[in-house]
Amino acid sequence: MAISTGQQYIDRINRLQSDVWHNGKKITGKISEHPAFSGVMKSQAALYDMQHDKKRIDLMTYTCEKTGERIGTSFLRPVKKEDLEKRRKMIQVWAKASFGMMGRSPDYKNTNIMALAAASDILAEQGPQFPKNLLRFYETARRKDLSFTHTFIAPQVNRSSMHYESEDDIVAARIVDKNKEGIVIKGARLLATQGGITDEIIVSSSGLKMFEEPYAYAFSIPSNTEGLKFICRESFTYDPSPFNHPLGSRFEEMDSVIVFDNVLVPWDRLFVVENIEVANNLYSKSSFKPLVLHQVVSRQVMKAEFVLGVAQLIVNTIAIGEYQHVKEKICEIIIALENHKALLLASEMGAKPDQWGTMVPDLAPLSAATLQFPKVYPRFMEILQLLGASGLVTIPTEADMNSPIRGDIDQYIQAAYSDAESRIKLFRLAWDVSMSAFGSRQTLYERFFFGDPNRLTQGLYFEYNRHQIVEDVKNAFGI
Numbered sequence: 001m002a003i004s005t006g007q008q009y010i011d012r013i014n015r016l017q018s019d020v021w022h023n024g025k026k027i028t029g030k031i032s033e034h035p036a037f038s039g040v041m042k043s044q045a046a047l048y049d050m051q052h053d054k055k056r057i058d059l060m061t062y063t064c065e066k067t068g069e070r071i072g073t074s075f076l077r078p079v080k081k082e083d084l085e086k087r088r089k090m091i092q093v094w095a096k097a098s099f100g101m102m103g104r105s106p107d108y109k110n111t112n113i114m115a116l117a118a119a120s121d122i123l124a125e126q127g128p129q130f131p132k133n134l135l136r137f138y139e140t141a142r143r144k145d146l147s148f149t150h151t152f153i154a155p156q157v158n159r160s161s162m163h164y165e166s167e168d169d170i171v172a173a174r175i176v177d178k179n180k181e182g183i184v185i186k187g188a189r190l191l192a193t194q195g196g197i198t199d200e201i202i203v204s205s206s207g208l209k210m211f212e213e214p215y216a217y218a219f220s221i222p223s224n225t226e227g228l229k230f231i232c233r234e235s236f237t238y239d240p241s242p243f244n245h246p247l248g249s250r251f252e253e254m255d256s257v258i259v260f261d262n263v264l265v266p267w268d269r270l271f272v273v274e275n276i277e278v279a280n281n282l283y284s285k286s287s288f289k290p291l292v293l294h295q296v297v298s299r300q301v302m303k304a305e306f307v308l309g310v311a312q313l314i315v316n317t318i319a320i321g322e323y324q325h326v327k328e329k330i331c332e333i334i335i336a337l338e339n340h341k342a343l344l345l346a347s348e349m350g351a352k353p354d355q356w357g358t359m360v361p362d363l364a365p366l367s368a369a370t371l372q373f374p375k376v377y378p379r380f381m382e383i384l385q386l387l388g389a390s391g392l393v394t395i396p397t398e399a400d401m402n403s404p405i406r407g408d409i410d411q412y413i414q415a416a417y418s419d420a421e422s423r424i425k426l427f428r429l430a431w432d433v434s435m436s437a438f439g440s441r442q443t444l445y446e447r448f449f450f451g452d453p454n455r456l457t458q459g460l461y462f463e464y465n466r467h468q469i470v471e472d473v474k475n476a477f478g479i
């Protein structure tokens, strides 16, 4: 079977011994046992294991047309609308398992890779080896069920439009040499979520500095490539107890800055080299955006459902459902959720094959959904705070529950419709999603993960086809 098990994923990552730095120390030994990573690696492993569940195998996998092996559905290139539906349902099974909290569950990058490989022809103008490199990469990725992270953006040093970086003082990762073995990259990239706990890292350019050839490249390399370093932020798993930290203890994905210290990227790993037009076309002319956003919005629907569940439980538990503004707040979440679901389905209804025969969901509803979520998700968090009020800070810990003050807790922290223990579990959950460092990072993530919403809005403004609509208004009024 080509599909990985959770243990295989964990063993592979432990074997890599990548250069991962956390809190001033290089991680040695098994990274899967390090407190900053153990929770999320276990959760990721559980996702891989779900692919082997006999009851779900037909949804979670498909049969490789070349080898007959079972391959994860997130690698499936859709060629009919039913494939898009299958992809959505599979993505949502994984998303439900993390309540939408794992933005970098493997289906995200698997979809990226599939979407790029489906349009590999775009690379041909650099030479026939480049599309071959990308297709070989896709084949290996899906047949070995490898895990990936990616890094797209240059470090946030100077974002002024006039900024030019000198070759003598390199910050943004750039090509500094080419030789018969490959290209050499020096500098850094802004960040990679899950950096250091995936088999490989995909490094690609988007947007910034794309007017200079040394920044125009795309490749994937193993996470333990010599000279590659991951500098992690502090961990937001401040407690491994699922009682104390119900989400952070399991789904804290970590973000790391990526440093390239003269990293050699072999020729057969390269998809784009020093070609600005091809580097841009790879994302703008392929069906990358609609295919990837279809994955993203599928996950976000599950996250919105989860938030609605938490909000309604708060209402039920402390009996505040009779108040008008409370109903309105719950309805605000329902409306956003239903909008998101409708936009996702509209994208499938409007799907059309692209020039390579890939069935591509309609981009417009997906762009609308992706621009809606950075606005509604922070509001969801505000609603949780407004409904939960002081309940979000009256949250004794597991140690308190097992201490002599338990009697007081049971008596004074009970709720109208739950005992103290259930009430505290609920409010710790609401705190972890809306207020903890883990929860705040989730909000930041939904604001920025597909790019700056201001610049994404510019994209929608230019991409949205409204020519006929304007003509109709002109014709109707003789303008």
Ligand SMILES: Cc1cc2nc3c(=O)[nH]c(=O)nc-3n(C[C@H](O)[C@H](O)[C@H](O)COP(=O)(O)OP(=O)(O)OC[C@H]3O[C@@H](n4cnc5c(N)ncnc54)[C@H](O)[C@@H]3O)c2cc1C
Binding pocket: 149, 150, 151, 152, 153, 155, 156, 159, 190, 191, 192, 193, 194, 255, 441, 444, 445, 448, 449, 450, 451, 452, 454, 455
């Ligand atoms: C939690 C999290 C996880 C992430 N994970 C990944 C990952 O795994 N891989 C990856 O590659 N990236 C990742 N990102 C990065 C993400 O893609 C960027 O945050 C996003 O593209 C915005 O870039 P920036 O953070 O550099 O913000 P900046 O571009 O520095 O923006 C800062 C502010 O300046 C404004 N601004 C800057 N330039 C312009 C401009 N030209 N026009 C108008 N306004 C401008 C912005 O609107 C914003 O208000 C992650 C980000 C977060 C927050």
